[in-house]
Amino acid sequence: MDADEKRFRAYHAAVAGRPPRATLLRALAAFEAENRVGFAVDLGAGEGRDAIVLLQLGWSVLAIDSDATALARLRARRDLPPGARLVTRHGSFVDVSWPRADLVNASFALPLCPPERFPDLWARLRASLLPGGRFAGQLYGERDGWAGRPGLxxxxxxTARALFAGWTIEMFEEEETDAVTPRGEAKHWHIFHIVARAAA
Ligand SMILES: C[S@@+](CC[C@H](N)C(=O)[O-])C[C@H]1O[C@@H](n2cnc3c(N)ncnc32)[C@H](O)[C@@H]1O
Known part of the structure; x- marks a missing residue:
């Protein structure tokens, strides 16, 4: 197990059973208002705190994560609804592709892309959204305590807002706070919480 895997395993143990992210809930409320339920890709899905809600609401979900143990935990969750349309894919979102989707959800995951790979990842993510589809997730700001770490x-x-050119930004909340990580480390957080709708 490498250092990253150890870190994420501890993270998953710490966040087990936590509720879905506010960004996902915001996107789901917007879809509900449109009577739209469809196919979602969850990048960096972890053990499924977001995926589980999508499945419970009848969405089909492709959960992608580089941690096979987290995906196994997701598949074994007791709160998976009967007949859940869940597919898991073990791999890096930097390398794997995914089908076009109504929703691409990436909660606290995209900052974990190496900067030199981000433009390609973002271009693929944008191209993968169906008309009127949504992105929900987080980016880290320049004052985040982890800024400058290799691979982040x-x-x-x-710059963050410019990524959504031509789309409708439905939520863009900037959070800057000193708090602890789920694993108990003190950290300065600088986060953009974002929901955006692609052109219809
Ligand atoms: C901070 S956790 C967030 C998990 C979950 N989305 C949440 O909101 O709690 C980041 C997740 O991204 C996964 N991850 C990190 N780098 C990845 C990559 N390059 N490709 C796919 N998953 C990755 C980790 O294994 C972990 O599950």
Missing amino acids: TTHGRD
Whole structure:
């Protein structure tokens, strides 16, 4: 097990059973208002705190994560609804492709893309959204305590907003706070919480 795997395993143990992210809930409320239930890709799904809600609401979900243990935990969850349309794929979202989707959800995952790979990842993500589809997730700001770590991507506020050019930004909340990580480390967080709708 490498250092990243150890880190994420501890993370998954710490967040087990936590509720879905507010970004996902915001996107789901917007879909509900449109009477739209469809296919979602959950990038960096972990043990499924977001995927489980999508499945419970009747969405088909492709959960992608580089941690096979987290995906096994997701598949074994007792709160999976009967007949859940869940497919898991073990791999890096930097390398794997996915089908076009109504929703691409990426909660606290995209910053874990190496900066030199981010433009390609983002272009593929944008192209994978169906008309009127949504992105929900987080990016880290430049003042995040982990900024500058190898393999971590951060964005300035304007750069982050520019990623959504041509789309409708439905939520863009900037959070900057000193708090602890789920694994108990003190950290300065600088986060953009984002929901955006692709052109119809
Ligand atoms: C901070 S956790 C977030 C998990 C979950 N989305 C949540 O909101 O609690 C980041 C997740 O991304 C996964 N991950 C990290 N780098 C990845 C990559 N390159 N490709 C796929 N998954 C990755 C980790 O294994 C972990 O499950």
